[in-house]
Each structure stands twice: as structure tokens, then as C-alpha cells.
Amino acid sequence: MSKILIRGAKVLGGEPQDVLIDGETIAEVGTGLSAEGAEVVEAGGKVLLPGLVDLHTHLREPGREDSETVLTGTRAAASGGYTAVFAMANTFPVADTAGVVEQVWRLGREHGYCDVQPIGAVTVGLEGRKLAELGAMHESAAGVTVFSDDGKCVDDAVIMRRALEYVKAFDGVVAQHAQEPRLTEGAQMNEGVVSAELGLGGWPAVAEESIIARDVLLADHVGSRVHICHLSTAGSVEIVRWAKSRGIRVTAEVTPHHLLLTDELVRTYNPVYKVNPPLRTERDVTALREALADGTIDIVATDHAPHPHEDKDCEWAAAAMGMVGLETALSVVQETMVDTGLLDWAGVADRMSVKPARIGQATGHGRPVSAGEPANLTLVDTAYRGPVDPAGFASRSRNTPYEGRELPGRVTHTWLRGKATLVDGKLT
Amino acid sequence: MDTHDTPVHPQASDARPVLEGPDIARVLTRIAHEIVERAKGADDVVLLGIPTRGVFLARRLAAKLAQITDREIPVGSLDITMYRDDLRMHPPRALARTEIPGDGIDGKLVVLVDDVLFSGRTIRAALDALNDIGRPRAVQLAVLVDRGHRELPIRADYVGKNLPTSLRETVKVQLAEEDGRDTVLLGAKPAAQ
């Protein structure tokens, strides 16, 4: 691997600098660096960030290769500026054994677009009854440290308590999909003014908040850390803020779509807006943005959930829940957080790379852009603005809620350990 | 009712009256006498006006017939909207009232009353409508103005005034009940149409 000189890049949005990559690492950061023997990438004022890390991705392989595979999912990730993704466990078969997590991990390594860190299931078959072999998954080649039944809530308080305690042995973390199942039977959308009018089953905020409240108390009681997936309500923010003020070891994520979209969109009955947790209200969106800005919410995670066309081209109730997000996440964050003045680019690097890498213990990711660090980098043309065109997605699925919507920012280059995975917006 | 496909602009400066109030009263009286004469006393006559202005004309005729025969003459209305052959060429129209007198029309002499006879399509629709309502002994037609240009083999039994017109002309009947005055106007179709 040869040298690459990125010239005139605003590192974390600062003054333009040159960054020299030598092999797999960053050799030098400064001004007027020599281009001798190096391939030159003229950044021209684009923003250089550490490669993004997604703590919440559904790659669908094994089992639903019609919607996504490790290859197409990691290509989508590279396209969106990611150098590491955490693959959720709700595959077929479920990633609840060392065998399945190793398979997913190995596929990621072979394709080489993005590091794939499998997440292990908390319970066997995501059924919430019996703990999966968490230790075995941790000791496997995949080295699993994050466990989640995502898609389903670990609603049994005893199972949740045991899982929180058990993973302490290897400093793991349980990522909870907070959804009280009884309160959300038949739920189709956020419960409120819009659901009342549309006659769609309501998904109350309290179904999320009650589980988060319980879990932070449990984490406190057993001295474990807990991670909250895709937090979506203003009330959840309040609970996490309270827990953090008490010193409880809780981290939380928000998805890009919950930072931008509201349940008003459901009035179209277009299932592209059907997602779990559901789109909430303007008030929630405002609270989520503020919480991400002030650090109450630690990270942005995509909850990239690919679905084949037919699962969305139907009536609302029959449609699958979820949205693809890897290829639009950074644009949505720029739109909602940066262009609104809530967060600077250093803040974006923190929420989308540094913190998620830390929570998931993704070594070599989320590191500073400085000499000696692994060259996991992404270059963003923040001046760009244009409509989202799903036809250009690298993901196998097209279920984006942003089709045709104008969004700012475009990732032009991604480097995974010095190797370019995206050049001028094109995958290598 | 035939005037619908010849948009009418009564205010158009070149519209000139061809019948005025007294003329209209006179021709209605004449028609009433003709009905009594041809129907041999009008014993079984039922007058059915075609909305909107045909209904007013039918009521006026009924009053005149009552004067002549000293009897109450049943009068009603027959809305033909749902039987039109040009429904698909326009947005749906609001329906008008069909009111059949209490004794019905079976075995009666039904006299349809309309303001203007033109293509004959309205009367064709009225005959279809009648068919669904009962079986009259006979059906006759009385119109205030016959302006010609028939598109169907239909003719009027009682005509107030034969008015030869060109297709570029419009005929507009105004009646006091609806328009505040009695008159028949002959005008020119706007060129833009």
C-alpha cells in the first residue's frame, strides 16, 4: 500500500490541513506536506472525519439475503462514510451462537469494505426466555461485546437483570430495544393526535420510557452498564438525563430519522414511514436534537433496516417496519444538527465515530485524526445539497423515507485502514 | 332544457326578444285550448313539466286548463338527468325533483311540457324516464318554442312558436318564477365558443 496525501481538508471542520496516509496509518498531519511519492486527493475544503461507526445495523445475512447481504450492506456503509458497523442479531438463524457471529464477522473481513462487528443475541432465538451463550460469543473470533435482542425487547426483568450482570465478566454491554410488549400489541404508529385520526393502533411513548426507567434502575442496582437503542421520545431523554446525573452507567443512541421526521408523515399511509420505534412528534424531535447536542444521548446509530420492495408496497398494517439509513445518516445529521448550529463537526465525529466505537469497543475506530492512528477516515463535501436518489444506493434495498428530499452533504471518500473504499463518491 | 349545449348569455347585447310576456300568456292559453280540444275535454290529462322551466310552464298550463274545464288538472315534474345520453360528457349535474301526481300515470294522457324543443334528446330521455314510472295511454309534447334542428324522430304536439334558427344562435327562455320576467330571447353564440 502506497502513500496518499489528502490536501486541504478541514480536519473535524477546522482550518484546512494536509493529511498523509502511509500504508494503514496516518503518517503526518500539517500544512504544506510533501506530496512526493503519494497519490494526491485534493480535498478543497471538504471536512475530514474519523471513519464513522454504526452501532446499530441490520445486514440481514444470514437468512434475508433478498433484502441485504454483508457485502451490499458494507458497501452501503462505505458509501455513507462508515468504516465499522455493528450487525444486529436478528438474522435467520439468530446470531445467538458463536458459529453464526463468526460467520458474519468473517464475511465482513473477506469483503473488506467495512469492519463488521457482530452483535450477539441476549436470549436464545430472541425469545426472551433463556440466556444465549454470551460468553462463547465473546470468546469466538468475532469477540462479541455488545448483546441485543433488537427488534424485541428483553421485557422479563429477571432475564434483563441476569444479562446485565453476566456480561460484566468480560465488560460487555446489553443494548436494550425498549418496548413494553403488552402496551404495544397491535401498535402501528406513535399514539397521539395523528393515530387517533388515522385509526392506526397507538404506540405509546410510555411503552418505551417504562422499560428505560426500569433498565437504568436495574443497571444501577447491579452496577452494570446498559445501552439504550434508538431512543425516540422526550420522556426517554428525561429519564436518561436523570440516570446520568445519578452516575448510572447508561448510554443511548438516536437514529437519524428520529432527528428529522415526525408522525405527521404517516398521514400518507405510505409504509416507507413505518418504523420501530415509530416516528414521534415535533416536540420529541426537538428534545432528541437537544439531548444529542448536550450529550445526554451519546451517539447516532442508523438502525439501517433494509426490506424488499414488496414488504413496503402494500397497505400500512401489512408492511414491514424499518428504513435504510447508512447512506443518508451523515446528511441527516448535518441537516438537523450542524446546519442548525446545535453541533459542530468535532461534535459529529464524537457522536458518530468516537463514542460508538468506545461503547462497542471497536479497536482502531473512532480515533483522533493524528499521526500514528489507523487511517480510518471519511471525507465529506459539506457544501453539497441535492435530492436523495435511492436508485443510486449501494444497499440492496430502497426503503428510504427521504426519496426526493433535498439534503446537505455528500461523502466523497472513505478509507478503511488506508485502503480507499469510496473514491469520488464511487465504491472501489 | 335543450338549451344546455348552447351556452346562453342573456345579457349579450345582440340578444333580442322574440316573445314577450303577453305573447307567452297568449300562446299558453292557445295550447291549453288545443289540449282540451284534442284530448276531448282533458279528462285524463296529466301534465309533467321538465325541470326547470318546463315545470313552471306546466303549472301555468294546468291553471289555464282548470279555468277552461273547471276541474283540477294533475301536474307534476319529470327530471330526466339520470336518463340523459350525454352524462359522460359533463360533470354530474345536481338532480331536480321528479314529482308524479298521486294517481300516477298509468292509463293517462301524459303531456310533457318543456320550454325549448331543439335536438329532441331531452324528450327521448323523458320518454325513457316515463317508461320506468308507468304506462300512460298516450304521451304528447307541448313546448313554448320549437327552434328546429332535430337529431331524433321527435315532434311536438303543441307548439307556442316555431322559431327557425341557425346553429350559431341561442334561444333563451326566461320565466317570472325563475328569472323575474317572461321573455324568449334570440341571440348569437359567442365566437369563442
Place this chain on the structure above:
Amino acid sequence: MQRHLISAADLTRDDAVLILDTAEEMSRVADRPIKKLPTLRGRTVVNLFFEDSTRTRISFEAAEKRLSADVINFSAKGSSVSKGESLKDTAQTLEAMGVDAVVIRHGASGAPYRLANSGWIDAAVINAGDGTHQHPTQALLDAFTLRRRLVGRDAGLGQDLSGKRITVVGDVLHSRVARSNVDLLHTLGAEVTLVAPPTLVPVGVESWPCAVSYDLDSTLPKCDAVMMLRVQRERMNAAFFPTEREYSRRYGLDGDRMARLPEHAIVMHPGPMVRGMEITAEVADSGRCTAVEQVANGVSIRMAVLYLLLGGNEPAVTHSRTEEK
């Protein structure tokens, strides 16, 4: 140009009055020896029913046949739909057969909206009840019944329901009839009060153009009509109320309660009635109960809607909210 009837909320006051006036004329056809009009000759209407509802289907079918439309009944039960064929495929199959209108009843809220706006078909879509969302022709026939009884058959022509006080009682949460009626009666100028146990009122009801009360007895003396909604016994098992007995004691309409209504007030029910639950036999069979009249009015209203949407080269009803241009 699309032409659909998806939600009662889409109708303006003038649209609604036009439909009621047209239905008044249509109702006269029922009194004639030949109850048929040639108006929709050559037009094909499909009754696409994904949910069993013999009453609604028959009412639409009668309306379609009286207007001489060619009628195809498509019941999803036992068809390819129950074998996993999607709404889209079913719709496109019907489209290929050249249908002019689809009357759809579906268990999923929004399915008719989806059908009308997804580009799957060109035909007009008429919502015959979707999930717990809307049932616009039911609201129209209720408004028609109200106007006839409270304003008058001839006196009502061209009129709305300004100032009339209507109380709707029962399972509002799961009721498309309640939603449609709140929208339409409000548009027509009536004051609507919903009465139900708090468990059967949706969260978010505060945005609806109506009042909400938990006390039936206090609202009865002040209303011109009371509309009783069906309450399914199964709701009891989901803890919406403790027992059937307690429900009927607090929210059922019996003879004593009916006596508290003003002299002129009527009792309505969209059917099918659960006698002994929301309404006693004494009330259901009394002269004040318009349930049977509502069924007859349903045919007239559906004839009016079919005529106004399909009778010409474009619909006579203007649309607003749920139609994407």
C-alpha cells in the same frame, strides 16, 4: 384526475349537502315500480371486501344495481387474497379487467387511501370502511337520517345540520363510524359530543372537533339525537371495561334513559345491534329508533355517491386532503 371518497373529512359542507340532496331524489326511486335508473349503464363497479360485511356489501350492491352498473363482488375470503396475494396484485388484476370503480372494505386503516394514491389503479375508490379509520358513506347516511328527522324531508333540501346536538355513545376508540361522523357532522354545523368510558376514547381525541364526556345521563337531556355504537363483547377481555353488565348500566341505552331525551330526539344505531349490551330491546324496537330507516337511507346515499363520482366525465364532489394531486 382522480375521483375517490376516502374520508368524511375530505367533504366540504357544500359537497356533503349536494350528496344529501341527491340522495333525497334517489330515495324516490325506491317508491317507483321500476327501481332502476340507466345512469351507470356500461360502468363496472367491484365490491372488494376483505372483511365480512354482508350489510354494507348488499347496500352498495343495491345502489349499484339501481343505477344499472355492472357489479362484480369480490370477497377476499377463500380467494387468492387469503393465500397471500397482496392488495396491490388484487387491485391490478381488477384494473386489468377494466373496472371503473372499486368499493373497498378492508381491515387495515388506510388501505383505501393507499389504493387510491399509490398509482396501482386508475379506478375511482370508494371507502366502504377501513380498519378503525373511516366509513364515509355511513356518516353520510347518518347525516341524511338526521336531516330528514330533525329538519324535514323537503325543508331539509339545501340545508345542513347547524345547531343540532348529536351524542355518539360507545366504543369510539375502535370505531370508524364515530370518526367519520365527528368529521362530517362537524362540517355540517352540528355539535357532537362523544360519550364513552375513558378506556374507549383514543389518546389524541382532544384535537377532534367535538366534546367528550364520560357521563351519559348528563348529556341526554341536551341532545337532538343519540347515536349508539356497537360494543363488541371481546373488548371486555382486553380490560376496556370490567363486565358487560357494568358497561350497559353506565353506557347502555334503556327505556329510562330514553325517557330523558327531549321529546323530538331520535335514537340511531349503525347496526348490527348488540341488544342487551349498548341498547335494550325496548329502545331498539321503539318508534324513536331509526336503525331500519338508516339501512334504507344507506342505499340512497350510496346511489348519490356513485352518481356524483361516476355519473359524469369528472366527479362533482370537490376533494381536498387525502388526494395527492
